[in-house]
Amino acid sequence: MNFDDLKSEWNNEKTPETNIPGNILMIKEAKTPIDRIRTKMKQEFFVQVVALLIMAVSPRIFGFSAEMKQVFLIFYAVTCGFTSYYFFKFYIFYRHSYDLSLDTRKNLLWFYYEMKLNIELYKALTYIIAFIFLSFISVYLFMNQGTILHQLVNKISTFYIVLNCFVMILVIGVITELWAKFYYGANLEKIKVILDQLEDE
Numbered sequence: 001m002n003f004d005d006l007k008s009e010w011n012n013e014k015t016p017e018t019n020i021p022g023n024i025l026m027i028k029e030a031k032t033p034i035d036r037i038r039t040k041m042k043q044e045f046f047v048q049v050v051a052l053l054i055m056a057v058s059p060r061i062f063g064f065s066a067e068m069k070q071v072f073l074i075f076y077a078v079t080c081g082f083t084s085y086y087f088f089k090f091y092i093f094y095r096h097s098y099d100l101s102l103d104t105r106k107n108l109l110w111f112y113y114e115m116k117l118n119i120e121l122y123k124a125l126t127y128i129i130a131f132i133f134l135s136f137i138s139v140y141l142f143m144n145q146g147t148i149l150h151q152l153v154n155k156i157s158t159f160y161i162v163l164n165c166f167v168m169i170l171v172i173g174v175i176t177e178l179w180a181k182f183y184y185g186a187n188l189e190k191i192k193v194i195l196d197q198l199e200d201e
Helices: 003-012 022-056 058-062 066-099 105-143 148-155 158-200
Strands: none
Touching: 022 058, 022 066, 022 158, 058 066, 066 105, 105 158
C-alpha cells in the first residue's frame, strides 16, 4: 500500500463528532440565575442587618421615656428572635447551595423548591414583623395618653382604626409579594424553564 492510498483512506475516515448533550448545556446555563439569586440573598442579608441596627437606636432618635424603652426592648427582642430564625434558615440554604454540584436535574430541582420555600418564609417574617410593629404602636398609644397622637386617635372611631390597620397589613402584603417577585422571581422563572426543558428531554 503506497502513501497516496494511505492518505485517501485517512481522509475517508469520518471523525466522530463531539456533541455536547443539550441537557448539560442547559444545566450550565442555569448556574447564571442561581449565582444571581445567591448575590441577591447576600445583599438582602446585609440590608436586613443594617435595618435591625437602625431599629435598635430608634428609642434614642424618638426620645422614648424610660418605661417606653423597656417596652420597646421587649418588642425588639421578639423581632430579633423571629428574624434570627429566618436568618438561620436562609444561611443554611445559602451554604448548602454551594455544597451541591449543580450539574444534575435533581440538584437543580432541590435549589428551585428550597428557594421557593425560603421566599415563603421571608413573606411570613414580613407579616410577623408588621403585626409586632402594629402591636408596639398600640402599646405606645396606650402608655402615652397625653400625646397629640393619642388625642388624634381618640377623635377617630375604633372602626376607622381597625380599618387602617387592615389596609396597612394589606399594603404590606402587596409590597411583600411584589418585592419577592421582582427581586427573586425572574431568576426563579429562568430555572423553572430550564427544569421544564430537561423534563421534556
